[in-house]
Amino acid sequence: MAKRIKLFKQASWDNVNSESKTLLDDYILELKSTGKSEKTIYQYVADIKGFLCWIEENQNNVYILDLKKRVFRRFFLVLMDNGTSSARINRLQSSIRNLLEFATQDEDEYEYDVNAMRAIKGLAKSSVRDIVFLSNEQVDILINYLMDHKQYEKALYVSLSYDSAGRRNEVSQVLKEGFVESNQSNVVRGKRGKTFRLIYFNRTREIAKKYMEQRGEDDIPSLWVIGRGETLRPASYQTLYNWVMYFRKVLKAETGEDININPHSFRHSALENYGNGTHHVLEEMGKSELPLEVLKIIAHHTSIETTQGYLKNHDDDILEDTFGIKIKNEAE
Missing domain, CATH: 1.10.443.10 (Intergrase catalytic core)
Structure with missing residues (x-):
C-alpha cells in the first residue's frame, strides 16, 4: 500500500516565502474568475501549499519562481521514494505546473519567462491564455x-x-x-x-x-x-x-x-x-x-x-x- 507523505505543516506554512504566497493568492483569484469549482480550487491550493512547505523545509525557502528544474525533479523523486502513488504525484505535478504557467502568462508582473516544469517528462504544456484587447x-x-x-x-x-x-x-x-x-x-x-x-x-x-x-x-x-x-x-x-x-x-x-x-x-x-x-x-x-x-x-x-x-x-x-x-x- 502506497505511503502518504505529509507535506503541509502549519509551522512551515507560517514561514513560507511571502512572494510565493502572493503568487498563490493571485492564482486563486484567477481560478475563481474562470469559474473553477470550490472543490477544484481547494485541491489545487492544498497541493501547492504542500509543495511550498517542502521548499521552506528543504530548499532554504526560495521563491518558487526562482527554483530550477532539478529542484522539481528532486521533489517528485522524494515522493516516489516514499511510496507516494502515481495518481497523487501526477496531480501534484499538474497543480504546480498550472501555477507556474499562470506566472508565465503575466510575465511582466512576475518576471517569469519559462515554466521550469515544462521540461519534466510526462508533463504536457498547458494552453496559453489568450491576450484580451479592449477597443x-x-x-x-x-x-x-x-x-x-x-x-x-x-x-x-x-x-x-x-x-x-x-x-x-x-x-x-x-x-x-x-x-x-x-x-x-x-x-x-x-x-x-x-x-x-x-x-x-x-x-x-x-x-x-x-x-x-x-x-x-x-x-x-x-x-x-x-x-x-x-x-x-x-x-x-x-x-x-x-x-x-x-x-x-x-x-x-x-x-x-x-x-x-x-x-x-x-x-x-x-x-x-x-x-x-x-x-x-x-x-x-x-x-x-x-x-x-x-x-x-x-x-x-x-x-x-x-x-x-x-x-x-x-x-x-x-x-x-x-x-x-x-x-x-x-x-x-
Whole structure:
C-alpha cells in the first residue's frame, strides 16, 4: 500500500516565502474568475501549499519562481521514494505546473519567462491564455459607467492604466501628492529594476480631480485606498486585481459580451491602440498612430521584439488589404 507523505505543516506554512504566497493568492483569484469549482480550487491550493512547505523545509525557502528544474525533479523523486502513488504525484505535478504557467502568462508582473516544469517528462504544456484587447470604445464604455456611478477611484485606475500602458505593479506604486497638477507620476520601479514615471493626460487628470474631492483629506500617501473613516487604508495589490474582475461584470452588463480581461489587458490595449491610431490620447494631441519604436519606449521594453509580441498579429489584415480577399480563421 502506497505511503502518504505529509507535506503541509502549519509551522512551515507560517514561514513560507511571502512572494510565493502572493503568487498563490493571485492564482486563486484567477481560478475563481474562470469559474473553477470550490472543490477544484481547494485541491489545487492544498497541493501547492504542500509543495511550498517542502521548499521552506528543504530548499532554504526560495521563491518558487526562482527554483530550477532539478529542484522539481528532486521533489517528485522524494515522493516516489516514499511510496507516494502515481495518481497523487501526477496531480501534484499538474497543480504546480498550472501555477507556474499562470506566472508565465503575466510575465511582466512576475518576471517569469519559462515554466521550469515544462521540461519534466510526462508533463504536457498547458494552453496559453489568450491576450484580451479592449477597443478604445470599450474602454470609454467602462470609464463612463464608473463615472456615472461615481466610482471615481476605479475609473482613475482604468484611465491611468490605459494612458500610461503601465503594469499593475507600477500603477500600484503611484502616490497622490502632485498627481492632479502634473501629467506624470512619481518615480516607480518597473521590471528588472528600471525606474521611470508613468505619463497620463487630460481625462485622467479630470477624473483624478473628482476622485480627490470625493476622497477628501487623509494622511495616506498612496493614490489607491479602500475603506472609509477610521478604516481607510492603502489598497492592496490584490484589491487592484479584484477591481479588474469587477470590470468584467461591468463590460458584460454594458456590452452583452463576455470580455474576460485581466490586469494586463489595459497595457496590451494601450499599446495596440496607440499603434493603430485609435487611442483617445492621439486625437487629443492631434497625432496619428505611433510607430513601433515609440511604443517600445512607452512600454519600457528592452527590445522591439518584446513590444511586437504585445500587439495583435495583423498579417491577415495586410493580406486582405493587398489582395482584396477574406482570410478564413481557424474555426472556418
